[in-house]
Amino acid sequence: MDGCTDAVARAWSAEEFGAAAGEWQRLLTEHLREVMAGRTKVLNWSDPQQSAQAAAAWLEHPLAAGPDGVAGGMRQLLQQMLSAGQNLHHPHYIGHQVPASSPLAGLLDGAAAITNQVMAVYEMGPWATAVEQALVSRLCGLTGWDPSTSSGILTHGGSLANLTALLTARNVALPQSWRDGVPAGTTMVANADVHYCITRAAGILGLGAAAVQKVPLDARRRMDVQRLDDVLIGLRRGNRPVIAVSACAGATPTGAIDDLSAVADVCRRHEVWMHVDAAHGGSLLFSRRYRDRLKGIAAADSVVWDAHKMLFVPALCTAVLYRRREVRFETFQQDAPYLFDPSAPGMADIDVGMRTVECTKRATGFGLWGLWALFGAELFEQLVDRMLQLTMRFRELLNSEADFEALHEPECNILAFRHLPAEVRLLSLAEQNRFQRELRTQLIREGSFYIVQTTLDGMAALRATVINPLTTEQDLRDLLTAVRQCGQRVWNL
Ligand SMILES: Cc1ncc(COP(=O)(O)O)c(C=O)c1O
Known part of the structure; x- marks a missing residue:
């Protein structure tokens, strides 16, 4: 690396990388062994201010310049990281809807990070794009749709996915809204237990968070379908545009699953977009024993499904799925000629950047693709x-x-x-x-x-x-x- 400073040369050296990766492998394997056997704490709690100061202290003196070099520095950094984190792989981690992910899936994500596989246009991440298409097609199939007439993308988490799906719903319901904004009185209807990201999406989409009409719950904390009907009748009488009904398949507080068939009937009758936030519960579709709990999901217009919940891959990996393929370009009407080559119009379906909020997008699918390929559905x-x-x-x-x-x-x-x-x-x-x-x-x-x-x-x-x-x-x-x-x-x- 002629003309490079010593630091630049070492930060990009394959030999230094190999030595550091050796430390990485050794420490992580040992760490997992201890955590998985329950021989550590679950959460390494410490005062947040003191932790921030401790993290800042590491930035004072470049480790690679010290006697331990890059590999030794990496060892110290990893020891610090692993001793101060949340140990999700401890058997006593029974907390948030974030899994003890398969470490093997993490290896593939790690490889993608090390080689910086990104997406937006096919040529920046050809294999990442292929993997995403394969996964979306399978997930559409599990939802009960023909993969050739449905569509979808992977994105960075359930919140962004719900926002994306609801943006598509808004643009379909109100085609002028992308350019002109939404008319006063526009609303969205949702299960009273929806995740806060749904209300947040209403704020971002220009409806205002207060425009979300929450439908009361029944005794099982499912959206009360009769009340849903009443709410939609009232909104129609008031001439208020409704962009979508947001149902839950695995609501955050208790995991309750709406009666999706009944919700679908009501939505069909009122000709309203049916969105299902299946970030948590979508994975039940893999189970012959439990998939019936989501009966009716195939009638949804859009579905959001987090693989970094019950498919046990590292965060973040979420699918936004559309029943009707033709809506896939309704999300954005963005002109970006430097990215999207007008002489290759067929690439619009391949270049995922046309359909995602992100421009540069991390290749999020490798963990899920890898686990599926290794062990099967x-x-x-x-x-x-x-x-x-x-x-x-x-x-x-x-x-x-x-x-x-x-x-x-x-x-x-x-x-x-x-x-x-x-x-x-x-x-x-x-x-x-x-x-x-x-x-x-x-x-x-x-x-x-x-x-x-x-x-x-x-x-x-x-x-x-x-x-x-x-x-x-x-x-x-x-x-x-x-x-x-x-x-x-x-x-x-
Ligand atoms: C039902 C539901 N939807 C959406 C989300 C948000 O997903 P994410 O944390 O991936 O942004 C969550 C988070 O737990 C959730 O439980």
Whole structure:
């Protein structure tokens, strides 16, 4: 590397890379072995300000210039990273809807990052584009559509995916809106438990977050279909344009799945775009045992499906799927001649940048493609079945204990519950809520388990997402013991 400084030459040296990668492999393998066996903490909690200062301190003196060189510096950096993070691969990680991803999928993502495979136009990521097309086609097929008449893209997460699908819905419902903005009174209708990104999308799309009409839920926290009908009738009477109905297949608080067939009937009758946020629950379509829970999804106009949830690949990898192929260019009407060659119009379908928010887009599909290629679709079915069965077992365990209360029947792998020892039962709801929250904070900071919290109709609850193939029934029993012990400490404070 003639004329390069020493730092530049070393940062791009294949030999230095090989030596650093050796350290990387050794440390990561050891780390995974320890974490997966449960011999570490789950969350390495530390004060956020102190952590930021510690991270900044690493930027003071270039490690590669020191005696340990690049490989030694990489070792130190990795040791720091791995000792201060969230250990999702610990069997006691039963928290957010982010999985203990398959480390093998991470290897392919890592290869894509190292070779910086990106997308927007085919020629920047030919294999990444091919992989994306293959995956979209399979996922459309699982949704119940003919891949030759449906379409889709991969993008960076459920939030961006929902925004993209709803933008397409808006442009189809109101074709002038891309240029002129939306007329006053434009609205979107949604399940009252939709993820906040749906409301956020309404803000971004120019409707205003307050324009989202939330449909009340039934006893199973599914969108009440009669109320949906009523809301749509009211909006029509008021001459208010509706861009979409957003239903849930795996709502964030409890994993509830709307009656999609019934929602589809109502949407069809009102001629409204049916969107299904299946970010969480879409993966049930892999399971012969559980796919019926999403019956009716094939009638949706758009579906969002996170692979970085129950398909166990590293974040982020999300599909936006359209039932009708012809809507795929409605999302954007962007003119970018430097990217999209007018002399090759056939490339519009291949160049994914025409259909995604991103211009440069990380190749997000390699992890999913790799797991599928290595183990077949059966792997995803087995994972889904295991997560759901374990969650149902967890509910039985909770129900068999007098001081625990499961708050719903699980429809997928999410379960909200409360710990209510006799003395806490006597407290007001506000005090019971404080108890649940304090006990969770204490539990996760101690590092023995990681669960999250939610609030259902004003009631604070503990919330577990069984999203780790290493978690066993015994771990769930141990969770109850740990919650109890933690509850005692909080009570005695
Ligand atoms: C139902 C649902 N939709 C969308 C999202 C947002 O997805 P992401 O975190 O990938 O942006 C979530 C996140 O958990 C979710 O539960």
